[in-house]
Amino acid sequence: MPSDIYRHPSRSEIVELAAQEGHDADIPTNLGSLRDAQPTTTAAPLKRDGASELVLDKDIEKGTLDKDVEKGIRAESLSTEDEDEARSEDNDPNIVWWDGPDDPQNPMNWSRNKKWGTVILISAITFLVPLASSMFAPGVPKVMETFNSTSQMLEGFMVSVYVLGFAFGPLIIAPLSEMYGRLPLYHGCNCLFVIFSIAAAVSSNMTMFILFRFFMGTFGGAPLVLGGGTIADLISTEQRGTAMVVWMMGPTLGPCVGPIIGGFLTQAKGWRWNFYFVAILAGACTILSVSVMSETSAIVILERKTQRLRKETGNEKLKSKLDSGLSPYDLFKFSIVRPTKMLFRSTICFSICLYLGITYAYLYVLFTTFTPVFADTYGWHGGILGLSFIGLGTGSLIGQFTFTHFGNNAARKHIRQGTFKPEIRLHMMAIGGFFMPIGLFWYGWATQAKTHWIVPILGTSVIGFGLLMTFMPASTYLVDVFTVHAASAMAASTVLRSLMAALLPLSSQKMYAKLGYGWGNSLLGFIALLLVPIPFCFIKWGERIRARSTVKL
Structure with a gap:
């Protein structure tokens, strides 16, 4: 085991580990708690791809930090009392x-x-x-x-x-x-x-x-x-x-x-x-x-x-x-109440979660309609019907590797230059957002025109690529913005997108029956097109929104 576990870890290291462990950073990680952390200054690049630092409930109670969960904290993030307490624990x-x-x-x-x-x-x-x-x-x-x-x-x-x-x-x-x-x-x-x-x-x-x-x-x-x-x-x-x-x-x-x-x-x-x-x-x-x-x-x-x-x-x-x-009651309260508050009180959290919810719901709209589409339009039956999903899988896989390579490289570049901010993550999302409506238009009208089956399959691969290129940058952005409370932000996203994915497909068959596959998928595409400006807005004004935000948990 690395010996540096026995030094005081940095605040960013603890916050990163908390996000990976799936809980907010006011619950100790395997490295310890934020009370044990070395203070980080705003000028220093952060090891966890430059996440902005957010506040902790106990810091709020002491009055040492701003109460807003979207604002980056100042250099005096850890009080002298915190540092003394951490040193006393060592002995x-x-x-x-x-x-x-x-x-x-x-x-x-x-x-x-x-x-x-x-x-x-x-x-x-x-x-x-x-x-x-x-x-x-x-x-x-x-x-x-x-x-x-x-x-x-x-x-x-x-x-x-x-x-x-x-x-x-x-x-x-x-x-x-x-x-x-x-x-x-x-x-x-x-x-x-x-x-x-x-x-x-x-x-x-x-x-x-x-x-x-x-x-x-x-x-x-x-x-x-x-x-x-x-x-x-x-x-x-x-x-x-x-x-x-x-x-x-x-x-x-x-x-x-x-x-x-x-x-x-x-x-x-x-x-x-x-x-x-x-x-x-x-x-x-x-x-x-x-x-x-x-x-x-x-x-x-x-x-x-x-x-x-x-x-x-x-x-x-x-x-x-x-x-x-923390008592069991507090753990459950943080798990259930915090995500709800964050979803409805934070402009950033609600907008990003809404975007993710709609695009994720489209995936299940396609899941519930591929079978009748390819059975009725192309006469596919039996085991061949399952192959209609191969385009989505291929596009999703390409999207994952594309984001992992280019998104991480861009983040590392800005970290080295000391210019990283969470909104850097959204550049990939801004590009990827166009692929979802393009894929929906492509798939819908290719099916409506009864073109060769490979044409709508290629359209669904574009949808899969767009889904991953919006989903992954948006999720990473939530972690970077709500560092200490990242798990609550991700829980808010999970709840909203799961509800939408369960409920939105209920009307999909009626929509296609009334509008046809061309205009039905175009309707979904136009809605996806309306969502495209969201990452652009946060790239331009996200830092300003976080600076002026008054969200409290």
Whole structure:
């Protein structure tokens, strides 16, 4: 383990790690708390790609900082009292920390095979969950036939209800993981995901099926919530980028690969086997995780160590260095109340989340309509129907690599020059925003004109590229703007986009029936076109908006 863990980390290092662990930075990270941080000056470039620093509730109470959560803090970000308290903790014999830099209890010191084996397993589970969200989409007509339903609303809702679970699961899973660790949440949610996958497979009516799909999404969201934190627990900063790219492949490719597999599986075995297939893979991952995974959260490991030492020594004054002092009530309050406040009180948060919500909802509009489009217009049936999703997957993959390369290079360039500000992230989003409406116009009118099938497929690849080129820069921008409260900003984004992705597709079939595929997709394209100015506005006025903002949590 790197010896610099034992120096006081910088404020930006702690904020970065908190964002990767999936919680706000007023909860200690594996490096410690902000109280332990070295103060950073506004002139110095920040190591976490230049994020602006934001305020903390305890700083607000002391009156040392501005209350606004969007404003960058001043150089005197840490009071003398904070620094004295941090130094006193270093010399306090009642503070429990690692037993030196080579402590085997520290997950950073685990063997290479154990660390990367855990990362690969978590990435596999994270791939499986989004895959299940759309895997049975080509089999939707078979499901409607089985349950004797002709409702176009239910036809779309049975696909999108899965992401409705994503809106609620993370709000519960995140605070529970801070109290009980990541491992119980992985195991518990994996088991429940398997159970509800089997329940969906054996459903005897539409109500049961939709309810079980919702619970699949609710509990299946655990690796999406916990995966980034697990990687931050195990992998050093130098290697973490590679691990995060592997992990992020799941949410990117899973929803697009799923229907390809599901199309052929539905033809061969029937729609119920989509869920048996998911249950079998999830069950295997659950068995592997129970067999090989260990707790990685330093907060929980040190708390258990503290409790053990209290019993052994009888010293009730012992306290973990990473003890946040927050009650379970406070953890839940921060998890649920903060994102809501941030969504409705922050111009930046609401605008960016709205943009992400609409573009993410378009993805599920396409998921629910590809099957009838390619079946009715191009006569595709059986397993071939799943191949209609290949354009989205290809475009999304290209978009991810494009942003990772060019977006990060641009950020590093400005950091070296000392000119970085969060709005730099939006330049990629400003460019990417045009691809979504272009792709929708292309796909819609190519389908309407009944051109060769490759033409609308190419249009959907442009949509996929535009989706990733807006989604990734916008998410990174939220983290850079709301550093200390980045997890709350991301939770706000997750809730809004999941709700929109679940509800917007309900009217898509009626829209296409009334307007046709050309004007129907053009309507979506015009709405996407209205969103294009948002990143341009924040590039020009974002810094000024943050400076004048009065948002308080």
